[in-house]
Amino acid sequence: MYLCPELILYSMKTFLFLGGIGAQEIIIIALCVLLFFGGRKIPELMKGLGKGVKSFKDGIKGVEDDLKEDLK
Numbered sequence: 001m002y003l004c005p006e007l008i009l010y011s012m013k014t015f016l017f018l019g020g021i022g023a024q025e026i027i028i029i030a031l032c033v034l035l036f037f038g039g040r041k042i043p044e045l046m047k048g049l050g051k052g053v054k055s056f057k058d059g060i061k062g063v064e065d066d067l068k069e070d071l072k
Contacts, residue, residue: 037045 026060033042
């Protein structure tokens with residue numbers, strides 16, 4: 001079975017995006033995080049989360065670049 005690289009890229013972008021989350025959900029999540037971790041741990045938590053997201057995006061970009069090179 002052949003998988004089209006464009007279809008793979010589209011699927012990755014579609015499934016990894018949080019499209020249906022609104023402002024109310026974000027507020028509820030933020031309040032839960034505040035209750036669970038407290039005010040002092042949140043900056044450390046967000047710093048780690050930011051580094052994780054950046055690393056993940058770099059990995060996805062690398063996969064996209066590899067697929068684009070294969071198409072050429």
